[in-house]
Amino acid sequence: MQKGKLMMVFCLAFSFMMTPKAWAGEKPVWLDPGREALGRAMSEIGLPKGDRNILVLTNAGYGSVGDQSTEAFLDIVPKETGASMGTRSLLPLHTGIQEPLWCSLYRKDTGKVVFLKWTGRGFEQETIDASPPKILNPEGWKKASSGLIGQRVFSVVSVSLTWSVDPPWALLRAATFHDHFCPGVNSGYIAGQYLMEKLPLGRGDKYVFVISPGKCAADALQVMFNTTAGKASGYAMAIAKEDLDKYTKGGVQPSIIAMRVNKKSDTCDGMALGFQWNKAYADTGVSSQEMAPKGGPGNPMFWIARVKMSRELARMPKERLLGYITTLKVFAGKADLADKVAGGDPYAVIWKK
Structure with missing residues (x-):
């Protein structure tokens, strides 16, 4: 009997320990769709978790989903992609708090970008060829900016392409604070x-x-x-x-x-x-x-x-x-x-x- 009580106390304590701080209230309704969207984006990018060619750029922690903050997204990105700030492969980008949550995955060796964004109906996704020969010309730029990514194409492309040449960390931080390079x-x-x-x-x-x-x-x-x-x-x-x-x-x-x-x-x-x-x-x-x-x-x-x-x-x-x-x-x-x-x-x- 005593063992059973101890086991119950342990299980309850463990469940509280495992509850993310961001979920102190209700679990964000967008979190599971966000995890699924990241999974689809990783499939599209075509590399395994933690590959050194991947950069994840997101306004999570700044942007919002409705009236909810989005810092919890920063916890699921490493689990789904293997990216982290410590490896310079996850960069939160500063935006206004009223901007919807978005995220881009950039593949350095090919220039492929998978961009996903909360639209109110869920996470929508598009793929862009951001290799310099394709994106750094007027036609390529117009084509990219006409889609889901819109004017955020400058933020995503400038940071992604400059990240690929391994700039100093302080310079990367300055650019993500400024919201672009x-x-x-x-x-x-x-x-x-x-x-x-x-x-x-x-x-x-x-x-x-x-x-x-x-x-x-x-x-x-x-x-x-x-x-x-x-x-x-x-x-x-x-x-x-x-x-x-x-x-x-x-x-x-x-x-x-x-x-x-x-x-x-x-x-x-x-x-x-x-x-x-x-x-x-x-x-x-x-x-x-x-x-x-x-x-x-x-x-x-x-x-x-x-x-x-x-x-x-x-x-x-x-x-x-x-x-x-x-x-x-x-x-x-x-x-x-x-x-x-x-x-x-x-x-x-x-x-x-």
Whole structure:
């Protein structure tokens, strides 16, 4: 009798231990369909679990299914695909919380992408040929973006193709936070590497960044150094082109003000940095005309050029990359200089309306 009671207690305890934390309430209604959808996607991708050629990219943990959060999907992905963050084969991609849950499986050796998405009726799926010869041309891009994946084709293709050249982990994290790879993210990562050599942090120091004009580089620096607006260490400011031109030297425009601030010693040392875009265009084989084609974002070349250039920059050695950064100004002052550089009264603008 006593043994029976002990066995019952053990079984109950074990069942509670095995209940996923995400299922503290009711089990998400989409979870089993999600598992089945991943199984179908793996069959389509045609590789065994854990194969090094597979990348799983998903907005799970950010996106939603109806009014339910989707972090539980991150638990079933490794079980169904063998992918994991520790092997860099599972990358959660930052999206808004109102975006429906989606997931892509990319096969590096063939370029095949299987994309699945919650549509309200269940998980729908499509297959795309994302090999560079097929996807990095206007016709291929248009065809891919016209299907289920839609405008997310840029996120999926840019991250998948750049992942395939084995970029640094910090750069991958910056891109998934930014929700895609683009040369602006690369430039921010490169600037961060440059600062760690030229303006390294010591005890009690912190970085404060002002990105002007506000561009993609800001997100890379935020991920690398945890410099957020909420911690008064990351700012983005608009600036008129004619004002920016005043500070341009040798064809290089300033884009980042980086400051090393120490409140205790009351010091602020800083640099204004620019990126040599023309040199990067030449080295990557992507022209400024391709980056800004007629029709803008409505022209597939706008997106294709960004994928190509970002991928090429991601595969370059650090020593070469650092050569794209130019120091346009060096300055120093007391710690409150950082507040003055980042200061302004935005409320004055709207209070006049």
